[in-house]
Amino acid sequence: MFTGLFQIYKRELASYFSQLTAYALIVVFLLLSLGFCFSFGHFMEVGDASLEYSFFRWLPWFFMFLVPAVGMRLWSDEYRTGTIELLGTMPVATIAIILGKFLAALSVWSVALVLTFPVWILVNYLGDPDNVLILSSYLGALLVCATFLAVTSLVSAFTRDQVVCLVVSVFFCAVMTLAGYEPVLRSVNSLLPEWAGEVLASATVDEHYRSAVRGHIRWHDLFWFLSMTAACLYGTSIVLNAKRS
Amino acid sequence: MIEVTHLTKEFGHKKAVNNISFTVEKGEVLGFLGPNGAGKSTTMRMITGFIPPSSGEIKVCGYSLLEEPEKAKSCIGYLPESAPLYPEMTVYGFLSFCANMRGLRGGQKKQAIEKVIETCFLQKVVYQGIDTLSKGYQHRTCLAQALIHDPEVLILDEPTDGLDPNQKHEVRKLIRQLGEEKSILFSTHILEEVEAACHRAVIVDLGDIVEDGTPEALREKSGDDSLQTLFRKVTTTEVA
Known part of the structure; x- marks a missing residue:
């Protein structure tokens, strides 16, 4: 079932790093995340050794548009160049192709997150942080990336148009990010019926991400991230197979 | 078959x-x-x-x-109508990827790549980026991936x-030759x-x-x- 997964993964990863995509993403992400940390996050003033307030709380805001920007080419490029026809006629399962491409994109994000290490070194130099808590926060951030990437993969499977994919994916990721904020939820509840507010609240990454950042990631948070990711990737395979027939 | x-x-x-x-x-x-x-x-x-x-x-x-x-x-070896390729790869990198996907490894893979490079006359462009190739070379690179695992069909x-008339002639000759087996x-x-x-x-x-x-x-x-x-x-x- 997973024959070919590693080959697809290797090819995709090499493709990210042989073009500007990965470098542009990493540089922009580092500028934004570290820039916000020292400006709006008031890193030096708040004395927050866990990095929760100054660094981690901003990350979903960057992910909600940067992740779709990288993920929008996942399937639309294959359709545009016609290489989907090559992959589809090789003796590999569709799910292996999907997972290979997904894991390669997630690896690029892992590199981007690892490269924020100066802020971790700095906080260790200046204070005495709980490093397990920081690791848990990084895990939470990676899980948010995985979820947004899976959402983008599903949207990308629907359309050949990268701009449409970008706009729609950013919309979904933004809803998943913003729905966790009290003022947004309050105004949604005043406009929409109660059940709509509840659906929106259950789709937000914020609650699950926050528990990771506070160091008590629970099984149900992990389950939420993994099941959202798995559902979107499974959806991608259904859409790709349905499009062929 | x-x-x-x-x-x-x-x-x-x-x-x-x-x-x-x-x-x-x-x-x-x-x-x-x-x-x-x-x-x-x-x-x-x-x-x-x-x-x-x-x-x-x-x-x-x-x-x-x-x-x-x-x-x-x-x-099955398949050459789709539009001869699709990954433009950012080199000819060798692309053929190596296709060989891997077909389960070829090590010496067997190397041999298979060398053979299709020769069969499809790609010697001059082996390490060239696919996006820099002429249409004829791109077409033959895609044909090479169809032949890489020596398929029966x-x-x-x-x-x-x-393709230009010379290339057409070569491809027809190749089809005739491959068609014997x-x-x-x-x-x-x-x-x-x-x-x-x-x-x-x-x-x-x-x-x-x-x-x-x-x-x-x-x-x-x-x-x-x-x-x-x-x-x-x-x-x-x-x-x-």
């Missing part, structure tokens, strides 16, 4: 392929002729397992494509499209290609097989010894 039985494909209400059956034996080159939109590419995409048929049975090398798709796909969708199904618009490379030809129109025979038999049928006359007689002319 290829057995197609009562194959039908519907897209919504439109029947792209209508209950067609044919076989291609080992050592046979079958030319697939027909006007644009006749259902040639759709049939080929079904035989390669890219799109599922609405009904019918496809067997390749004895494996049912619907029941054992991976086994059937592993004995070759499905070639318009393999000479966009393999089963080849290839589609074309060019009628002289059928006479140059095929043992047998079928003409399809509006999803149906309308003629099936050796190029000589088809020429005889035409009345004036010309495949073109027969082609015009049995296919629908659509004038926009």
